[in-house]
Amino acid sequence: MSLVETLYPNDRVIIREVGLRDGIQMAEVYPDTEQKKRWIRAEYDAGVRHFEIGSFLPVSRFPQFADVREIIDFTHSLPGAVAVALVLNERGIEEALKANVDELTVVMSATEEHNQANARRSRKDSIKAIRHAVVLRDQLNPNAIINAGISMAFGCSIAGHVDPDEVIRIAQACLDAGVDTVGVADTVGYGGPTEVSAVCERMTRLLSGRPYVVHLHNTRGTGLANAAAALKAGATIFDASLGGLGGCPFAPGATGNVVIEDMVYLAEKMGFATGIDIEQLVQARKLIKESMPDEPLYGDIAKSSLPKNFVYCS
Amino acid sequence: MSLVETLYPNDRVIIREVGLRDGIQMAEVYPDTEQKKRWIRAEYDAGVRHFEIGSFLPVSRFPQFADVREIIDFTHSLPGAVAVALVLNERGIEEALKANVDELTVVMSATEEHNQANARRSRKDSIKAIRHAVVLRDQLNPNAIINAGISMAFGCSIAGHVDPDEVIRIAQACLDAGVDTVGVADTVGYGGPTEVSAVCERMTRLLSGRPYVVHLHNTRGTGLANAAAALKAGATIFDASLGGLGGCPFAPGATGNVVIEDMVYLAEKMGFATGIDIEQLVQARKLIKESMPDEPLYGDIAKSSLPKNFVYCS
Numbered sequence: 001m002s003l004v005e006t007l008y009p010n011d012r013v014i015i016r017e018v019g020l021r022d023g024i025q026m027a028e029v030y031p032d033t034e035q036k037k038r039w040i041r042a043e044y045d046a047g048v049r050h051f052e053i054g055s056f057l058p059v060s061r062f063p064q065f066a067d068v069r070e071i072i073d074f075t076h077s078l079p080g081a082v083a084v085a086l087v088l089n090e091r092g093i094e095e096a097l098k099a100n101v102d103e104l105t106v107v108m109s110a111t112e113e114h115n116q117a118n119a120r121r122s123r124k125d126s127i128k129a130i131r132h133a134v135v136l137r138d139q140l141n142p143n144a145i146i147n148a149g150i151s152m153a154f155g156c157s158i159a160g161h162v163d164p165d166e167v168i169r170i171a172q173a174c175l176d177a178g179v180d181t182v183g184v185a186d187t188v189g190y191g192g193p194t195e196v197s198a199v200c201e202r203m204t205r206l207l208s209g210r211p212y213v214v215h216l217h218n219t220r221g222t223g224l225a226n227a228a229a230a231l232k233a234g235a236t237i238f239d240a241s242l243g244g245l246g247g248c249p250f251a252p253g254a255t256g257n258v259v260i261e262d263m264v265y266l267a268e269k270m271g272f273a274t275g276i277d278i279e280q281l282v283q284a285r286k287l288i289k290e291s292m293p294d295e296p297l298y299g300d301i302a303k304s305s306l307p308k309n310f311v312y313c314s
Numbered sequence: 315m316s317l318v319e320t321l322y323p324n325d326r327v328i329i330r331e332v333g334l335r336d337g338i339q340m341a342e343v344y345p346d347t348e349q350k351k352r353w354i355r356a357e358y359d360a361g362v363r364h365f366e367i368g369s370f371l372p373v374s375r376f377p378q379f380a381d382v383r384e385i386i387d388f389t390h391s392l393p394g395a396v397a398v399a400l401v402l403n404e405r406g407i408e409e410a411l412k413a414n415v416d417e418l419t420v421v422m423s424a425t426e427e428h429n430q431a432n433a434r435r436s437r438k439d440s441i442k443a444i445r446h447a448v449v450l451r452d453q454l455n456p457n458a459i460i461n462a463g464i465s466m467a468f469g470c471s472i473a474g475h476v477d478p479d480e481v482i483r484i485a486q487a488c489l490d491a492g493v494d495t496v497g498v499a500d501t502v503g504y505g506g507p508t509e510v511s512a513v514c515e516r517m518t519r520l521l522s523g524r525p526y527v528v529h530l531h532n533t534r535g536t537g538l539a540n541a542a543a544a545l546k547a548g549a550t551i552f553d554a555s556l557g558g559l560g561g562c563p564f565a566p567g568a569t570g571n572v573v574i575e576d577m578v579y580l581a582e583k584m585g586f587a588t589g590i591d592i593e594q595l596v597q598a599r600k601l602i603k604e605s606m607p608d609e610p611l612y613g614d615i616a617k618s619s620l621p622k623n624f625v626y627c628s
Contacts, residue, residue: 155621155622156622157621157622158622160621160622160623161623188621189618190621190622192580192583192584193542193546193580193583193584194583194584194585218614219614219618220576220579220614220615220618220621221538221573221576221579221580221613221614221615222538222576222579222580222583224535224536224538224539225538225539225541225542225580227539228507228539228542228543229542232507253617254614254617254618255614255617255618259535262534262535262536265534265535265536266506266507266535266536266539269506269507269508269536270506270507270508271508299535300532300533300534300535300568300569301534301535303567303568303569304503304533304534304568304569307469307474307502307504307534308469308470308471308472308474308504309474309475
């Protein structure tokens with residue numbers, strides 16, 4: 001069994017908490033180290049095992065991630081918990097590998113236009129950089145996996161429409177560069193169920209049994225509709241955050257990540273076991289309210305309740 | 315062409331505004347007659363043609379519907395606009411028919427348990443009452459159509475699970491009683507895409523080309539995911555409300571109707587023409603803010619924008 005299949009067992013749909021990175025990256029008020037630990041602990045107790053715990057970025061600009069190493073160590077103190085970190089450059093890759101992170105997420109864009117605007121290089125050069133990340137990983141920490149996140153995979157804020165075949169071509173190039181898995185991200189929430197089905201059906205075929213990541217945003221209300229389409233298309237790893245924490249950097253005031261409580265409910269409702277207790281997740285929202293009191297929290301299951309006779313999948 | 319097909323042309327997916335009934339039924343502060351007219355006019359200008367404009371209920375208990383006749387007349391002053399009213403008893407049916415409403419919605423429950431608790435009679439007796447409504451219609455106003463709304467069609471707050479075959483059996487009984495169309499309602503928001511697909515695929519077969527109504531709630535966040543499933547299963551008429559106005563009578567504080575702006579966006583995004591302009595709908599939200607300032611408005615497209623290069627279906 002490959003390392004990625006060990007970290008992502010195929011007996012369930014895996015829903016990852018990305019709030020500790022994506023959810024606080026733009027926040028001015030964010031949880032301190034102890035609050036982060038309580039947050040991780042509460043979701044771990046609810047059954048969540050995968051946490052994007054931060055980013056290896058300059059502390060001067062991103063003080064919210066200054067404690068990223070301590071958070072990795074804390075995550076590793078919980079049996080079976082997996083720590084994922086975002087890295088954007090070679091220095092970050094080296095630091096993340098030395099910090100013993102389980103998974104590094106490197107990113108590039110589906111479109112040439114957005115890759116140039118965001119990373120100031122061609123997609124071809126981004127693939128080269130990803131290849132280099134794999135070499136570094138092999139040298140510094142062969143136990144870490146690398147996930148290549150393809151942003152703008154369902155629509156692009158610069159190019160508009162994105163051809164699913166193009167996303168698959170880039171996913172293939174990332175796999176050829178040696179990454180362990182690939183992610184497709186609806187970075188600006190442009191996707192609808194049609195685009196998500198088209199991309200994820202091809203991704204499921206391309207990865208042929210290996211898990212891949214789907215990162216959806218709810219910017220235009222389609223988050224769960226898109227997640228349902230991805231589940232039907234065979235996707236098994238989803239990103240989400242408690243209360244939908246994290247906005248959209250391209251649309252101030254707009255909704256960001258898919259709400260993890262609602263995402264778990266949707267998956268279980270559709271017959272996919274997650275191993276996660278929804279009511280315990282809902283309880284954990286109060287930790288966010290304490291550490292980020294002015295941050296809007298989203299989600300509908302938190303305002304209602306589980307249906308009568310609701311049964312979790314097993 | 316039957317009357318129902320004239321009111322619901324098959325060249326588009328029809329999204330109905332139900333806020334003027336479902337959205338204000340529980341509200342203590344509600345729009346006055348002129349505000350209701352401005353609301354209808356704004357959505358009419360955006361392309362909406364179908365309005366549930368109120369209910370024929372005792373004015374002493376439901377003063378928000380005291381102007382229902384004037385609102386019907388106003389709706390009829392707009393070419394092509396259709397006025398739908400909810401009726402709960404024989405007196406209401408007679409009054410609605412005399413008021414020249416285009417469509418009467420009569421309701422019964424999918425489950426014996428809920429029908430007994432809600433209407434204090436058996437489902438068999440409800441079918442008899444529906445048959446009687448058809449007789450009254452034939453006598454008093456043959457130009458009105460009757461829609462039998464089946465509540466709890468995707469899950470029941472008393473019985474829990476609802477068998478799709480049972481919903482179809484009741485839909486067939488309603489059609490046998492002479493109604494023009496049938497609606498399936500997720501009254502308490504218990505349904506997920508699996509239940510909605512199961513019921514709507516059978517409904518599409520049962521109605522064989524005749525349109526039927528899908529009334530979804532977003533109580534547990536699955537509103538648009540369920541709508542996507544219903545669209546794929548062949549449903550062509552959807553209920554929704556501006557800003558998701560209207561809560562859930564069974565879960566205080568919970569989300570109610572599907573947000574009409576987001577619903578139109580979803581349908582267009584999936585390739586189904588609606589004839590409705592999303593940005594004009596978003597503009598109309600301010601009328602609700604004026605007439606019901608304390609009512610929470612939901613929806614995500616209103617907080618973001620249409621995607622770059624977004625194209626409406628035609």
